Amino acid sequence: MKRLDRSELIFKIIAYVLVTAFALTTLYPFIYSISMALSGENAINQGQVVLWPVDIQFDAVLSLIIGANARNFWIAYTNTLFYTFYGTAFSMILSIFAAYALSRRNLVFKRQIGFLIVFTMWFSAGLIPTYINYREMMVNNRWGIIYGFGVQAFNILLLRNYFNGISREIEEAAIVDGANEFQVLTNVYLPMSKSALATITLFYALNRWNGYFWNMRLVQGPEHPLQVILRGILENATNTDIVTEYPYSEFSLVYAAIVLSIIPIVVIYPYLQKYFARGVNVGGVKE
């Protein structure tokens, strides 16, 4: 162990204390949400819930899973699963193909095609023309949402840069063995880019899972994803005119919906974290 002088020791202590404090502050709203979802109505009304649940009940959670609110909640949940699964698959296929093609040295018009893609990062048509275009392109149903929100230029560039960094020797060996372009992509490039692929899969999937505004605007009620329903539950709870007839607080219902909506992220994300901490640094995108 190296010897620390006084100032280093003090700084280290401050670092430990503040990092711990920040991590606890980050964690607090999530723990509080679980507690609110599980607390009794009186305790919530009187503001007794600060950290742990008071007067535990499971009715609010159960009402979303099997009870009165379950039908709408599960429709929205399966909609979100649909958007996330097909949307991410669609985005990934397009991005991988584009990134691979753009990483080929012999691509004709490589600069021009690259510019067409990069330009969309500088300039976008704006919200109103985008909305008009979505209407004209029939982005008003489930599949419309899938194809209308396909690809982000940034993710293509991220992946292309990663592909560019892969040594050509293995590829040349594969070509000598008679591999065609598709086989080079699937057998050489994809297995060697796991961390970049994991990173952009995570980005795309999160965009789909968390998407709110355009889904709310473009598709109708039964096709609305979780985030839209979540917002609706919140507005019901804070609306003064509605008197709750449930055996639990209206607020427990909001928090229960919040907790159920982020469970998949909290479960999957720590496993992908090691990839994206690496993958993000692949950035420094350069044209």
Add this chain to the structure above:
Amino acid sequence: MAKTTEMERNMSLGDLSHEDLLDELERTRWRRYWKQIKKSWPIYVMLIPVLLFFYFFRYRPIGGILVAFKNYDNYSITIGESNFYGLYAFKYLIIGPQANQFWQAFRNTFTLSAYGLFFGFPIPIILALFFSEIRNETYRSVTQIITYLPRFISTVVITSLIALMLYQGNNIQSPGVLNEMLANLGVIEAGTPMMAKPEYFRSVYIISDIWEGAGYGSIVYFAAIMAISPTNYEAAKIDGANKLAQIRYVTLPGMAPTLTIMLILRIGSILSIGYEKVLLLTGGLGQNVLKNAEVISTYVLRLGGLWTSAGATGINLAAAADMFNSFIAMFLVLGANFISRRVSDTSLF
């Protein structure tokens, strides 16, 4: 047969002068491209879907900017069916009856970004410095995983949590857990409906942004700090540098390129405040709070009737405001990128 002619041509190429050779290359350009494409056709097939996507969803909407110059006033007509109005919408916004609201939104966008930059920029850097001090790998990765997490949670959830914890509404006795804490600390009067008061909006927006993004934002700085060689610190210590001096003379210079790029990019995006968080924080709260909260993008959505079902009050005005903003924003981004390339040889594009 074809082979021999090609061989003949190849042989004769050697006899050509420099200029003739260039001419020959120019003449056979398209033929060579075509050969190239035929040889590795799969990569061109792979490009088709993505080019179609960019055409239909990124370039095609650009034509829609025309509505800013037209009397297009409801979404059920096509852009072609509306008449040209010239610069009417721009005049109406910039010096006409809407000027107050438009410039207010413009100012709010700028103010919110500037505050966000001033308070939000240093915190991920400090956090990264602290993370680098934690040598216990397990503890460090656990705290990192936790602090990155809010970045992956939806805006709807984040804004719901903010709204509920700060003020739960009138139909419940308890005003909300953070509301009570702040009242106990004497920051606010007990039971203040914080979300509906314009004077709290900026603090709520920026502090929650820091809570949400500081952890994730520290990743890039953390990587920069970890790339600094430990021998630099050893050398500084031999020269008698204490911890603060080491940060001042070793760590900060070592991460200077990263700091520069991040700062420049942040300044470049100063006019692009996302609409979702602002809309969701102010949704259903009435006009009062908008005094400080309305930014260009939310103003556009409201004018264009895309947020509430109340209907559009001026689609062409909305498009004009948006266009004005996106042109200034584009020049800021390009300018920032240009400067970044100049100072640090690194740029986003």
